[in-house]
Amino acid sequence: MTTTAPAPTTTPTTPGADPAAPSEARREPNAGVVHGLYTEGSSIADTKAPKGPISGRWNQRKFDSALVNPANRRKLSVIIVGTGLAGGAAAATLGEAGYHVKSFCYQDSPRRAHSIAAQGGINAAKNYKEDGDSTYRLFYDTVKGGDYRSRESNVYRLAEVSANIIDQCVAQGVPFAREYGGLLDNRSFGGVQVSRTFYARGQTGQQLLLGAYQALERQIEAGTVEMFNRHDMLELVVVDGRARGIVARDLVTGEVETHLADAVVLATGGYGNVFFLSTNAMGSNVTATWRAHRKGAYFGNPCYTQIHPTCIPVSGEHQSKLTLMSESLRNDGRIWVPKNAEDCDKDPREIPEEDRDYYLERIYPSFGNLVPRDIASRQAKNVCDEGRGVGPKVGDFRRGVYLDFTDALQRMSAETVAEKYGNLLDMYQRITGENPYEVPMRIYPAVHYTMGGLWVDYDLQSSIPGLFVAGEANFSDHGANRLGASALMQGLADGYFVLPNTIRDYLAKGPYPKVDEKHEAVTEARASVDHRLQKLLSINGERSVDSFHKELGHIMWEYCGMERSEEGLLKAVDLIRSLRDEFWRNVRVLGAADTLNQSLEKAGRVADFLELGELMCIDALHRRESCGGHFRAESQTEDGEALRHDDEYAYVAAWEWGGDSGTPVLHKEDLVYEFVELKQRSYK
Amino acid sequence: MNLTLNIWRQSGPSDKGEMRTYPVSDISEDMSFLEMLDVLNEELNAKGEEPIAFDHDCREGICGSCGLMISGQAHGPEVTTTCQLHMRSFSDGDEITVEPWRADAFPVIKDLVVDRGSFDRIIQAGGFISANTGSAPEAHSVPVPKPAADRSFMAAACIGCGACVAACPNASGMLFMGAKITHLGEMPQGQPERDARVVQMVNTHDEEGFGGCTNVGACAEACPKEIPLDVINQLNQDLRRALTHGR
Numbered sequence: 038m039t040t041t042a043p044a045p046t047t048t049p050t051t052p053g054a055d056p057a058a059p060s061e062a063r064r065e066p067n068a069g070v071v072h073g074l075y076t077e078g079s080s081i082a083d084t085k086a087p088k089g090p091i092s093g094r095w096n097q098r099k100f101d102s103a104l105v106n107p108a109n110r111r112k113l114s115v116i117i118v119g120t121g122l123a124g125g126a127a128a129a130t131l132g133e134a135g136y137h138v139k140s141f142c143y144q145d146s147p148r149r150a151h152s153i154a155a156q157g158g159i160n161a162a163k164n165y166k167e168d169g170d171s172t173y174r175l176f177y178d179t180v181k182g183g184d185y186r187s188r189e190s191n192v193y194r195l196a197e198v199s200a201n202i203i204d205q206c207v208a209q210g211v212p213f214a215r216e217y218g219g220l221l222d223n224r225s226f227g228g229v230q231v232s233r234t235f236y237a238r239g240q241t242g243q244q245l246l247l248g249a250y251q252a253l254e255r256q257i258e259a260g261t262v263e264m265f266n267r268h269d270m271l272e273l274v275v276v277d278g279r280a281r282g283i284v285a286r287d288l289v290t291g292e293v294e295t296h297l298a299d300a301v302v303l304a305t306g307g308y309g310n311v312f313f314l315s316t317n318a319m320g321s322n323v324t325a326t327w328r329a330h331r332k333g334a335y336f337g338n339p340c341y342t343q344i345h346p347t348c349i350p351v352s353g354e355h356q357s358k359l360t361l362m363s364e365s366l367r368n369d370g371r372i373w374v375p376k377n378a379e380d381c382d383k384d385p386r387e388i389p390e391e392d393r394d395y396y397l398e399r400i401y402p403s404f405g406n407l408v409p410r411d412i413a414s415r416q417a418k419n420v421c422d423e424g425r426g427v428g429p430k431v432g433d434f435r436r437g438v439y440l441d442f443t444d445a446l447q448r449m450s451a452e453t454v455a456e457k458y459g460n461l462l463d464m465y466q467r468i469t470g471e472n473p474y475e476v477p478m479r480i481y482p483a484v485h486y487t488m489g490g491l492w493v494d495y496d497l498q499s500s501i502p503g504l505f506v507a508g509e510a511n512f513s514d515h516g517a518n519r520l521g522a523s524a525l526m527q528g529l530a531d532g533y534f535v536l537p538n539t540i541r542d543y544l545a546k547g548p549y550p551k552v553d554e555k556h557e558a559v560t561e562a563r564a565s566v567d568h569r570l571q572k573l574l575s576i577n578g579e580r581s582v583d584s585f586h587k588e589l590g591h592i593m594w595e596y597c598g599m600e601r602s603e604e605g606l607l608k609a610v611d612l613i614r615s616l617r618d619e620f621w622r623n624v625r626v627l628g629a630a631d632t633l634n635q636s637l638e639k640a641g642r643v644a645d646f647l648e649l650g651e652l653m654c655i656d657a658l659h660r661r662e663s664c665g666g667h668f669r670a671e672s673q674t675e676d677g678e679a680l681r682h683d684d685e686y687a688y689v690a691a692w693e694w695g696g697d698s699g700t701p702v703l704h705k706e707d708l709v710y711e712f713v714e715l716k717q718r719s720y721k
Numbered sequence: 722m723n724l725t726l727n728i729w730r731q732s733g734p735s736d737k738g739e740m741r742t743y744p745v746s747d748i749s750e751d752m753s754f755l756e757m758l759d760v761l762n763e764e765l766n767a768k769g770e771e772p773i774a775f776d777h778d779c780r781e782g783i784c785g786s787c788g789l790m791i792s793g794q795a796h797g798p799e800v801t802t803t804c805q806l807h808m809r810s811f812s813d814g815d816e817i818t819v820e821p822w823r824a825d826a827f828p829v830i831k832d833l834v835v836d837r838g839s840f841d842r843i844i845q846a847g848g849f850i851s852a853n854t855g856s857a858p859e860a861h862s863v864p865v866p867k868p869a870a871d872r873s874f875m876a877a878a879c880i881g882c883g884a885c886v887a888a889c890p891n892a893s894g895m896l897f898m899g900a901k902i903t904h905l906g907e908m909p910q911g912q913p914e915r916d917a918r919v920v921q922m923v924n925t926h927d928e929e930g931f932g933g934c935t936n937v938g939a940c941a942e943a944c945p946k947e948i949p950l951d952v953i954n955q956l957n958q959d960l961r962r963a964l965t966h967g968r
């Protein structure tokens with residue numbers, strides 16, 4: 038690779054950094070440094086997936102994995118951080134199986150985990166509609182939808198267990214939508230041509246999470262799960278190379294606690310909040326996975342961010358979050374902008390049909406408004422960049438396109454539309470003050486989901502033995518782009534069906550020696566947490582935590598958002614470094630560490646985002662191809678579509694922490710396609 | 722808009738707490754109520770006064786975290802969550818009082834943050850269907866008639882925010898509990914545990930310090946998810962049935 042970069046800048050060390058960073062990660066200073074930013078390490082591989090016919094691999098793995106005698110399970114303990122679909126399902130299931138589980142979340146109740154916000158639905162290859170669906174087709178669509186950057190074995194397993202998920206949830210009483218005959222209803226969702234999405238009006242995530250939450254509460258009552266609400270995991274404890282516990286802060290009393298176990302699971306969700314404005318919950322963070330990364334867990338594909346096409350546009354500077362409207366709206370709503378920029382401030386109802394550009398239907402006639410998210414998002418950006426965006430100007434720019442239900446309202450009656458989409462339309466009206474039954478809605482893309490996350494093998498084990506990662510927190514299954522309704526599927530697949538089998542294998546290979554609270558690794562982890570908290574409180578500078586977060590978000594969106602270029606990414610790295618430097622000199626966090634202190638919570642999270650942001654830019658920089666959620670301006674076809682380079686980049690980028698004063702180390706895991714032929718994705 | 726806010730400040734559970742007055746200016750009507758508090762908190766932080774603590778997460782009206790008494794009304798003047806309440810519901814010059822939920826079963830932790838752990842304990846007592854993972858029958862083996870599925874869904878929409886309790890003069894948790902009883906009781910899957918569920922949940926409700934229901938109806942009026950009062954009738958019916966079955 039050529040080094041067009043400016044002379045290497047040294048990474049400023051982070052004050053308050055963890056004194057217990059892994060020592061084996063340190064490399065020769067600047068040995069083979071690319072771009073002045075990173076080095077390349079040895080390649081890695083997933084060694085756990087069995088070989089042979091893909092449909093038999095998961096059964097084979099389950100058969101091969103060792104068993105634990107029921108009487109011994111009580112003696113084995115597992116820490117699970119996160120109570121979303123992935124963590125909640127895993128804690129309930131491992132509790133049922135008889136292990137001693139400790140479950141953590143930062144909210145006041147596990148029921149509030151961010152999975153609750155998912156609206157659209159969950160995929161499953163049930164083929165209830167007899168429309169040609171099958172496990173293989175769900176597998177195929179997911180690999181293709183992920184732009185061929187996910188693992189075949191993992192994705193096949195996901196498709197395979199998807200049908201069991203629906204059975205499990207129905208048995209728990211999840212009130213899915215039903216037809217008059219009493220059977221389950223389903224619908225189709227962005228990017229696919231079969232009806233395989235199960236839903237509970239616009240509240241699918243809520244209903245699935247309540248199912249898992251109720252199963253979890255049942256285990257809490259039964260005494261198999263110990264629940265720690267309002268606890269923030271701030272450090273991972275690694276003893277003799279194995280994950281053995283966490284350091285967490287009780288957010289009410291401020292007390293810093295150590296929890297030790299035989300294995301640790303992180304199911305802490307995604308890191309989209311690095312952009313400040315996103316559809317994620319305000320507390321969503323990268324802290325748990327980032328702290329684990331600093332302790333040796335590889336971070337996979339950090340730059341793959343999913344941008345969701347149907348969000349409510351920003352209305353002003355004060356805005357704290359963006360609201361998503363389920364993309365199921367694209368089934369019946371039509372997307373357009375005026376053909377002429379002069380019409381952009383007109384009342385849309387007065388723009389005649391011939392002056393409207395239904396650009397998705399025009400460019401992609403066979404998929405129309407149902408093209409996958411990355412394509413729908415980028416085309417919306419393109420038309421706005423051309424000056425044809427609609428809605429109020431924020432800055433000097435209109436960021437919005439119409440999502441129009443007029444035709445649907447004529448075709449189906451207002452009652453039917455209300456039955457199908459009513460709560461979404463009401464939500465839109467509440468937020469914008471406009472009535473979507475009368476005026477076309479306005480939408481714009483927003484950061485929604487992160488396909489990157491900690492690297493895991495087929496067993497969902499990270500590069501630290503004993504540390505498992507599930508749900509959005511891991512990198513697997515979705516490749517460079519996630520199809521709609523597949524994150525809920527992955528969270529529940531991991532939690533209910535995968536982890537309980539793979540952790541068992543790890544636990545059965547124990548027993549692992551008991552760790553003493555006085556062990557050096559434990560005391561060091563605690564000391565580093567105390568040190569960081571004190572440092573954050575003592576700076577007493579001039580700027581609020583939020584002001585740093587907003588500035589970081591702006592840099593990330595501008596240079597590492599929907600479109601990235603070499604020049605922009607290099608600039609972003611410099612900007613982030615100086616922002617991080619200022620943060621540690623000039624942030625103001627008031628209050629004390631020994632009480633509920635929400636500014637202190639935020640400060641710790643933003644500090645970690647400031648480190649992650651740089652790695653995301655470096656990852657985006659090194660990947661000189663356009664792929665799914667990563668669009669490199671330098672790599673496009675003549676008509677502006679994403680151009681992949683499978684010969685060079687068909688790999689997972691797994692990053693190793695390089696130490697506070699070193700550079701990150703890139704390990705490549707080659708992706709081998711035995712069952713799906715790599716094709717340029719085309720929806721034309 | 723310019724507004725005057727009277728906000729409850731309480732540094733911890735053992736502190737007495739007091740109302741403090743804060744003027745805010747330049748509030749846009751597109752802000753949510755919580756974004757308005759964010760603006761105030763930025764000002765407080767700049768002045769060296771500790772920001773006001775309040776619970777929130779999704780800011781989309783679905784997680785149930787947020788919840789404030791706004792001028793005496795749970796979540797404020799509209800039927801929605803506090804995060805989805807927008808400043809266009811207020812007028813320039815308004816004086817607004819902001820307090821935490823008040824109920825013995827929801828002790829104050831700090832400022833506007835309360836402990837709603839009692840809701841989780843009610844669910845632990847029986848608000849579930851016992852279905853171990855991996856042993857579920859094929860989903861289509863048990864059809865659920867659409868009207869039952871719809872009613873179940875309507876009740877399952879409860880977000881556990883606690884507004885019903887805060888609005889009730891008796892601080893009763895019956896609407897919350899009735900919603901869960903109805904959600905699970907409408908389905909064939911929920912039948913085996915139906916009697917035990919209601920008895921155990923009601924017992925826990927009373928032990929946690931919630932008050933009894935005297936049919937005031939303030940709960941359903943305040944509920945952001947429009948859970949109807951008849952879930953309380955359902956609860957009472959189920960309870961009577963369970964007691965006559967001798968559970």
Ligand SMILES: Cc1cc2nc3c(=O)[nH]c(=O)nc-3n(C[C@H](O)[C@H](O)[C@H](O)COP(=O)(O)OP(=O)(O)OC[C@H]3O[C@@H](n4cnc5c(N)ncnc54)[C@H](O)[C@@H]3O)c2cc1C
Nearest residue numbers: 119120121122123143152157158270306508509522524525
């Ligand atoms: C608005 C919206 C709509 C969506 N709609 C859909 C959809 O229709 N279909 C679909 O398939 N997907 C959808 N998604 C994506 C999907 O909801 C998420 O990817 C998925 O729910 C993530 O689940 P999870 O269990 O991995 O994590 P989460 O549900 O995010 O849970 C994270 C958990 O980790 C805990 N946690 C995090 N950090 C810490 C810490 N440091 N210490 C302690 N605890 C911590 C939190 O308390 C929480 O319990 C949507 C996402 C959004 C934002």
Ligand code: SF4
Nearest residue numbers: 879880882883885944
């Ligand atoms: S019944 Fe309504 S008010 Fe009460 S907790 Fe549920 S959603 Fe909130």
Ligand code: FES
Nearest residue numbers: 778780785787804
């Ligand atoms: S913050 Fe989630 S409901 Fe208001």
